[in-house]
Every structure is written in C-alpha cells, then in structure tokens.
Amino acid sequence: MNTKFETITLEQNGDFATLSVSREKSLNALNALVHTELKECLTLLKDDNPDNLRGLIFTGAGDKAFIAGADIVEMSSMTPEQAFNFAVLGQDVSLLFEELPFPAIACVNGFALGGGCEMAMSCDFIYATETAVFGQPEVKLGLIPGFGGTQRLAKLIGRNNAKELIYTGRNLKVDEAKELGLVVKVFATKDEMLSAATKTLEKINANSPLAVSTAKSVMNEGNDLTITEGLKVEAKHFGGIFASYDMKEGTSAFTEKRKANFKGE
Ligand code: CAA
Secondary structure (H helix, E strand, O other): OOOOOOOEEEEEOOEEEEEEEHHHHHOOOOOHHHHHHHHHHHHHHHOOOOHHHHOEEEEEEEOOEEEOOOOOHHOOOOHHHHHHHHHHHHHEEEEEHHHHHHHHEEOOOOEOOOHHHHHHHHOOEEEEEOOOOEEEEEEHOOOOOOOOHHHHHHHOOOHHHHHHHHHHHOOEHHHHHOOOOOOOOOOOOHHHHHHHHHHHHHHHHHHOOHHHHHHHHHHHHHOOOOOHHHHHHHHHHHHHHHOOOOHHHHHHHHHOOOOOOOOOO
C-alpha cells in the first residue's frame, strides 16, 4: 500500500506492521495533518487490508514521547467550530483503531499525554517503557479531553480514578498506570517493548484470525451495552462462528491431536 505520508510511517514486517507518528521535534503532537493521514491509513487497513495484515503496533518516533497530546500551537487559534471538527476527526481516528479487523497494540515510549493517552486507549491494549508518563492534562490548558478521554478512561480504570486524573490533570508514572490497569506490561527499553509486542502478535496469530477479530468486535460492541444486551451479541456471534472453516478446523485438529491450520475464514 502507499506508505508515503508526511507525518506518519507504516512499515510492514511479515504479517504485522508498525505505525508511527513521526513528528519527533514536536514530541509527535497530533495536528490536523497527522489525524488526516492516520484516518486515510487506518481506513485502508480496515476496509481493504491490501497486505493482509494480522496485527498492528502503534508507537511514536524517538524515545522521548509516544504522543505529547494534540498540537497546542494549532489549537490555540481554533474557533469553536474548528475545534469541534478537530475533535470529531481525532475521534474518527480513535474509532478506526477499534474497528480494525486485527489487534492493535499501543507501544508507549515516554510521554502519552492528552490526545496521546487517548490514542493509546483506542488500541486493544497498552505496553509501555519504564519512562512512560500518562495523563489527561487538558484542564491545565483550559480545555477538556477531545479524542475520547472523557469516555474511554472511565471505562478502563473506573469513573472515580478517571475523574481524579482528569480534574487534577496530573501525570501518571508507569507503575501507577500499570496498577490502575491502563498498562498491561512494562519494559526496560523501547526495543524490548517492540519485540515483545511482535511476539504477542505472533502468539495471537497462531490462533484463528477470524475468532480473534470476532472476539475484538464483540468485546468492543459490548463495552457500550448493558450486560443483557452484550450477552445477546455474544450468543449471536458464538453461533455465527460455527459456520466458519476455522471453527471446523480448530475443533477437528483438537480431536485428531494435530496442530490447526487456520485460514481466517
Ligand atoms: N503541542 C505542540 N507542541 C508540543 C506539544 C504539544 N502538545 N508538546 C510538546 N511540544 C513541543 C514543544 O513546544 C517543544 O517545541 P520547541 O522545541 O519548538 O519549543 C518541543 O515539542 C519539545 O517540548 P518541550 O521543550 O516542552 O520538552 P520538555 O521535555 O521540556 O517537556 C512535556 C515535555 C512535559 C511533554 C511538555 O512538552 C508538555 O507539557 N507538552 C504538552 C503536554 C500537553 O499538555 N498535552 C495535552 C494537549 S491537549 C490535548 O491533547 C487535547 C485533546 O485531548 C484533544
């Protein structure tokens, strides 16, 4: 696929790709161009998946920052209408991470503040380095989170923890982020984190890709539903997947005591 973007890079490595925001001098801050390019790239991966990817790592260029938030310089002169459109664009990008038909792991190196924390939360789960710093500092700038932070943070760490963080705008070191369940695993270096994320994707990819992508969409859909409604969605897809090649193959391989050969169909 066309990987010629100005502010992001997409590098494919076998079944997986690494998507990076590459504005290192501005600590990978998210301006409208980054969002536009992320939206174009993720839409293509979601709708066409031309290279048949099975997993994505999302990170930031350099060691200092994953993403230090929305671009404050660009935001400083926005009208309310432009700010509304900027939020919707960022939210569209966040939804695209959730709608990808394969897992996306956020690999957080350094600062993940404001929009950075929000984009990391849109991925399926978060790995981080020991230097990672999370936070939603928007109220310190006289604004509020706009790329999903007021909604997703509470779902991930509970409403009270999320309110305390958003109202104070304080930074969160990686140990506390892990304790709260925001971060799944912590690594000494960025290289260690990226190779562990690749190993995790390989482990996931040994399973049925269809089952993994169905589990992802059912879990994301259920996040917005009552337990009763969520269980109905689960039962519907549980039944549906019994018509798949992968389900027949996985259960036959078990009874025939051999390794399953999944096709994702
Ligand atoms: N927007 C634009 N530029 C940014 C930026 C941002 N969010 N964060 C950092 N930069 C720029 C700095 O202006 C600086 O540029 P210059 O070299 O041209 O001066 C460069 O990146 C390096 O940053 P610092 O010199 O500030 O580096 P530091 O090590 O002293 O501090 C930091 C690092 C603590 C992350 C600090 O840069 C900072 O506080 N950044 C802003 C964090 C923030 O408030 N994020 C939330 C933004 S609001 C938001 O995201 C809203 C939303 O949800 C939609």
